[in-house]
Amino acid sequence: MNLVKTIMVARWGAVVGAVFAASVVSAATITVEVTPPSLRVGDQAIVSFQLESTQEEVNAVAGTVVIPPFLAVREVRDGGSVMNFWIRRLTTDGSAFSGVIPGGFQGERAELFSLVVEGVIEGRGDLGVNDGQVLRNDGSGTVAPLVVRPASVTVAHAVPAVAPAVVPVVPDATPPEPFALQLGRAPGVLDGRWFVVFATQDKDSGIARYEVAEWRGSRLPPAKQLTWRLAESPYPISDQARRSYVVVRATDRAGNTWVSVLPPVAAMKYKFWLIWAILAVGIVAIALIAWRRSRRSAPPSVHG
Amino acid sequence: MAVALLLGSALVVRPLLATDYTSNSFILRDPVIVVEGGRATSTSFEYFSSTSQTDIGESTSTTFIQRAGFLYFPVVTSPVVTATAGNAQVALTWTAASASLGWTVSGYEVGQSTTSGGTYSYTNVGAVTSSTQSGLTNGTAYYFVVRGLDAFSNAIATSTEATGTPAATPTPTPTPTPGGGTGGGASLPRPAAGTISASGTAYPGALVQLLKDGQFTVTTIAATDGTFTLRLANLTPATYRFIISATDSDGRRSDPMTVAATVTANTTTTIVGILLAPTIGTDKVEVRRGEAVVVSGQSAPGANVAILGDGPGDAEFFATQAAGADGRYRYEVDTGQLVLGGYRVRSRATVDGVNSPLNRGERFTVGERTVITPPQRSCDGPADFNHDCRVNIIDFSILVYWFYRPNPLSSVDLSSDGRVDLTDFSILIYHWTG
Numbered sequence: 001m002n003l004v005k006t007i008m009v010a011r012w013g014a015v016v017g018a019v020f021a022a023s024v025v026s027a028a029t030i031t032v033e034v035t036p037p038s039l040r041v042g043d044q045a046i047v048s049f050q051l052e053s054t055q056e057e058v059n060a061v062a063g064t065v066v067i068p069p070f071l072a073v074r075e076v077r078d079g080g081s082v083m084n085f086w087i088r089r090l091t092t093d094g095s096a097f098s099g100v101i102p103g104g105f106q107g108e109r110a111e112l113f114s115l116v117v118e119g120v121i122e123g124r125g126d127l128g129v130n131d132g133q134v135l136r137n138d139g140s141g142t143v144a145p146l147v148v149r150p151a152s153v154t155v156a157h158a159v160p161a162v163a164p165a166v167v168p169v170v171p172d173a174t175p176p177e178p179f180a181l182q183l184g185r186a187p188g189v190l191d192g193r194w195f196v197v198f199a200t201q202d203k204d205s206g207i208a209r210y211e212v213a214e215w216r217g218s219r220l221p222p223a224k225q226l227t228w229r230l231a232e233s234p235y236p237i238s239d240q241a242r243r244s245y246v247v248v249r250a251t252d253r254a255g256n257t258w259v260s261v262l263p264p265v266a267a268m269k270y271k272f273w274l275i276w277a278i279l280a281v282g283i284v285a286i287a288l289i290a291w292r293r294s295r296r297s298a299p300p301s302v303h304g
Numbered sequence: 305m306a307v308a309l310l311l312g313s314a315l316v317v318r319p320l321l322a323t324d325y326t327s328n329s330f331i332l333r334d335p336v337i338v339v340e341g342g343r344a345t346s347t348s349f350e351y352f353s354s355t356s357q358t359d360i361g362e363s364t365s366t367t368f369i370q371r372a373g374f375l376y377f378p379v380v381t382s383p384v385v386t387a388t389a390g391n392a393q394v395a396l397t398w399t400a401a402s403a404s405l406g407w408t409v410s411g412y413e414v415g416q417s418t419t420s421g422g423t424y425s426y427t428n429v430g431a432v433t434s435s436t437q438s439g440l441t442n443g444t445a446y447y448f449v450v451r452g453l454d455a456f457s458n459a460i461a462t463s464t465e466a467t468g469t470p471a472a473t474p475t476p477t478p479t480p481t482p483g484g485g486t487g488g489g490a491s492l493p494r495p496a497a498g499t500i501s502a503s504g505t506a507y508p509g510a511l512v513q514l515l516k517d518g519q520f521t522v523t524t525i526a527a528t529d530g531t532f533t534l535r536l537a538n539l540t541p542a543t544y545r546f547i548i549s550a551t552d553s554d555g556r557r558s559d560p561m562t563v564a565a566t567v568t569a570n571t572t573t574t575i576v577g578i579l580l581a582p583t584i585g586t587d588k589v590e591v592r593r594g595e596a597v598v599v600s601g602q603s604a605p606g607a608n609v610a611i612l613g614d615g616p617g618d619a620e621f622f623a624t625q626a627a628g629a630d631g632r633y634r635y636e637v638d639t640g641q642l643v644l645g646g647y648r649v650r651s652r653a654t655v656d657g658v659n660s661p662l663n664r665g666e667r668f669t670v671g672e673r674t675v676i677t678p679p680q681r682s683c684d685g686p687a688d689f690n691h692d693c694r695v696n697i698i699d700f701s702i703l704v705y706w707f708y709r710p711n712p713l714s715s716v717d718l719s720s721d722g723r724v725d726l727t728d729f730s731i732l733i734y735h736w737t738g
Contacts, residue, residue: 054400054431060730084518084545085700087707087729100700100729102518102736103547103562106400107433110564133726139664141719141730174540179519184698186690188713189705197701201517203542234701 027145028053028134030063031109032127034117034151041119041157042164044074047127050109051082051134057106058144059137062098063129065090065115070123070155075116077170079206079252082110085199089207090115104137116167119155126150172204172254181248181262184234195234196262198248205253212237216244216264223249223259380407380461382658383433383450384504386565387468388573393438394446394468399563400433401452401461402661408454409461415449420465424449428457440470464577464658471571498541498567503533504578505655506550506558507602507631515547515560515738519697526550530604530631539567547738548578552602552631555680556583557737559663581663582609582633582651589668590675596636597668599649603627603660607653611635612662615670616645627653639670687732689716695735703732 033048051061061083067073073092083099090097090113097113117127128150135141158164179200185192198210212235213226226247237246242265249259383398401409411431415424424447429435440446446468452461506512510526514534526532534548544567549560558580565573582603591597603609605627613621619642627633637649650665687695689702706712706724716724718731 059733060726062726080543082545085697087704087726098726098729100733101545102515102733102738103545103560104733105562107564135726135730137730137734139731139734141727141734177517177540182696182698184690184701186702188716189702195701197698199519199697199700203540232704233697234705 026055027147028056028058029147029149030061030112030129030132030134031149032129032151034127034153037152038154038156039119039165040159040162041121041155043155044116044118044165044167045153046114046167047117047151047153048114049112049129051105051112052109053106053134053144054108055106056144057104057137058101058134059104060098060100060135060141061112061133062087063096063132065095065097066126066128066130066150067095067115067117068123068125068127068153070119070121070125071117071127071153072120073115074118075167075253076113077116077206077253078113079170079172079202079204080111081113081201081206083112084201101137122155122157124152124154126152170205170254172202172252172256174202174204175256175258176200176202176207176250176252178258179248179250179260181246181260183237183242183246183262183265190234190236193236194240194242195236196246196248197233197235198250198260199233200250200258202250202252202256208251208253211249211251213247213249214238214244215247220245220247220261223247380409380452380659381652381661382461382577382579383412383452383463384561384563384575384577385448385450385463385466386563386573386575387448387466388566388568389468389470389571390568392440392442392470393436394440394448394470395434395436395566396448396450396466397434397564397566398450398463399561403452403454403460407460409452410455411453411457413451413453413459415451417447418444420447420467422447422449426451428453442470445469461659462657466574466576468574496541496569497538498569499535499537499572500539500544500546500565500567500575501533501535501572502546502548502563502575502578503531504548504576504580505530505604506532506580507552507583508605510550510552510558510602512548512550513738515549516544518545518547518736518738520738528605541567541569543567546575547736548580549737550580552583554583554585554602556585556601558583559661560736561661577658579604579653579655579658579660581660582607582627582653584649584651584663584666585677585680586649586666586668587677588674589677590671590673591639591668592672592674593642593644593670594640595674596638597649598634598636599651599666600632600634601651602631603633603651603653604655605629605631607631607633607655609633609651609653611649611651613637613647613649615647616643619643619645619647642670644670685735686718687735694737695732696738699732700729703729 029052031050035046039045076090076092082101082105084102085100087098088096129148132146132148134144134146136144177200179198182197183194184197185194210231211228212231213228214237215226244264246262247259249257251257380403381401383401385396385398388395403409413426413428414435415426416437417424448466450463451459454460502514506526507530508528511523512526512532513523514521522534522536524532524534544565546563546565547560550558561578561580563575565575567573583601585601587598599611607627609625609627611623621637623635625633625635646667646669648665648667650662652662653660687699689699703716703724706716712724718728
């Protein structure tokens with residue numbers, strides 16, 4: 001018996017240890033692909049950044065894209081991104097990005113975004129992601145292991161007789177997805193003022209910008225008569241009494257728009273009392289008319 | 305010779321360390337699982353060793369079957385399938401089957417039939433979560449199931465049946481030339497739209513909610529048998545992420561279930577086989593050792609609910625309960641056998657062979673005192689910064705405001721590290737309700 005105890009228990013084949021021991025989890029990956037990988041000065045290429053996490057659910061991604069200096073970013077395409085909400089949206093001027101995925105993501109490759117790049121000088125290098133972070137959908141935001149798979153690209157000298165290759169424009173005749181507006185207020189946020197929040201997606205070319213307008217009046221005029229201001233959510237409304245229409249216009253990168261309207265909150269109360277006032281006046285008017293008719297039809301009084 | 309063989313086997317196999325088990329009256333040090341059964345006693349305890357070994361095994365006779373080993377209780381979720389019909393084809397996507405306690409999903413096979421319920425013809429598609437069945441006949445209804453396979457190609461999880469009827473691609477509706485907006489609504493008419501239909505099982509009378517790309521879209525009330533169908537029309541053809549969740553009649557929210565689906569113009573994409581994880585709660589947050597903790601919640605009526613608990617070291621407990629006709633289940637955990645420390649208890653449901661995911665669970669502590677769980681208000685959750693009983697785009701925007709601003713309010717610093725960064729967003733999204 002002591003000899004058996006010293007040798008310990010042998011395990012055959014199966015994974016009982018997995019019940020008690022920590023399991024080894026494969027890392028999430030961000031894979032970069034460039035098409036074509038070889039181009040000439042003046043040519044364009046598509047660079048795709050894809051997230052994969054087959055072993056565990058993740059819900060937040062951030063990083064900084066690495067673009068060699070011989071390439072210039074001409075366009076950002078995030079219309080089909082797996083990220084529903086951007087904290088920091090990638091732009092042609094910036095390199096940092098961060099976003100979240102409500103419900104979490106676990107699966108094979110899904111696109112984060114893609115870039116249209118153009119060769120500006122000859123060179124050879126890698127496209128990748130620095131400071132990449134992928135967080136688990138576990139309620140604690142723990143960091144998941146991440147592997148970045150960069151892509152190599154080569155830019156050769158241009159051939160004058162050959163027209164540069166360009167990436168086709170994404171055909172996009174579809175407006176952004178419809179969205180609702182909500183007003184909110186929270187301590188410490190925007191000095192406690194009322195703000196409007198908004199977010200939507202465009203499944204083709206992606207959202208280019210949001211604009212906000214406010215209108216005080218009984219009827220909203222056409223959009224071109226409104227004064228639009230570039231905005232990000234949360235956006236503090238000017239009319240803190242909330243008697244104005246709040247209008248938000250989402251524009252995608254192809255110029256298509258979707259406009260959402262929030263009617264005045266205070267106007268609902270005015271309408272309520274206005275209706276009762278009209279009714280009251282009407283009742284009084286009817287009563288007055290009825291009384292005067294009854295007086296006309298009554299027999300004249302006799303004096304004498 | 306036997307010793308040599310035994311020593312030799314120890315060199316080539318990977319040993320598994322046992323651990324001490326304690327109670328108030330004895331300590332069992334390094335118990336060894338022997339091949340044959342046995343019994344050891346003292347004045348204060350009896351120790352029975354079973355005839356099983358750590359691996360699974362089965363012994364049968366004409367009058368009994370004994371199944372031994374913890375591996376007879378592995379868990380795996382069933383894939384949830386989305387079917388999108390096209391021209392002579394049906395595109396299938398499914399959620400990954402998640403396995404634990406001895407199972408690992410290594411791949412999938414797709415079963416296809418022209419008769420509902422099969423017999424299916426199976427094709428191994430590998431470790432992917434999508435497949436397009438092509439070469440089909442337009443106008444004929446096809447029925448599909450997806451099975452998760454283990455490393456030995458055994459089917460360990462089967463989805464419910466999905467159906468699709470291929471049809472010739474309709475003539476696209478002409479779309480106007482892109483232009484600027486005119487205000488008061490969309491600037492352009494939307495292209496030909498598609499429809500999503502999602503059906504499954506929650507809890508009797510539950511409020512079931514569908515989010516599209518993280519934002520609130522539509523709700524319905526589950527039937528008395530827990531079944532529901534949600535339908536969303538006028539969707540632009542594209543890929544969406546849908547989140548389905550439910551609130552039971554006691555006000556407990558289920559864990560969200562996320563399904564990605566591609567909507568096609570003039571087509572209804574169906575998502576079938578949704579089985580939400582049970583809701584769960586405990587009557588105590590801390591319990592004096594020896595007293596019982598009641599684990600309860602709701603599931604589909606008659607579901608087989610498996611309850612799993614894990615705690616310090618290797619401490620675990622496992623039980624199964626049948627949910628009642630009202631969907632409720634209840635189990636009392638005897639903490640007399642548990643060591644002191646924090647525990648997590650989770651549950652999952654099985655209905656007609658389909659497994660739900662394990663829920664996120666509840667936590668309780670086995671200690672020196674008993675603390676009753678306070679009444680839960682739906683507005684008490686973290687990340688509900690504006691206290692509207694929801695965690696949604698308003699709370700997300702509030703956190704965006706504080707992103708990397710100095711000296712954030714403690715209420716928005718969800719990770720309590722003195723700053724608002726990606727970690728806080730991850731925690732907020734975990735609690736997302738839409």
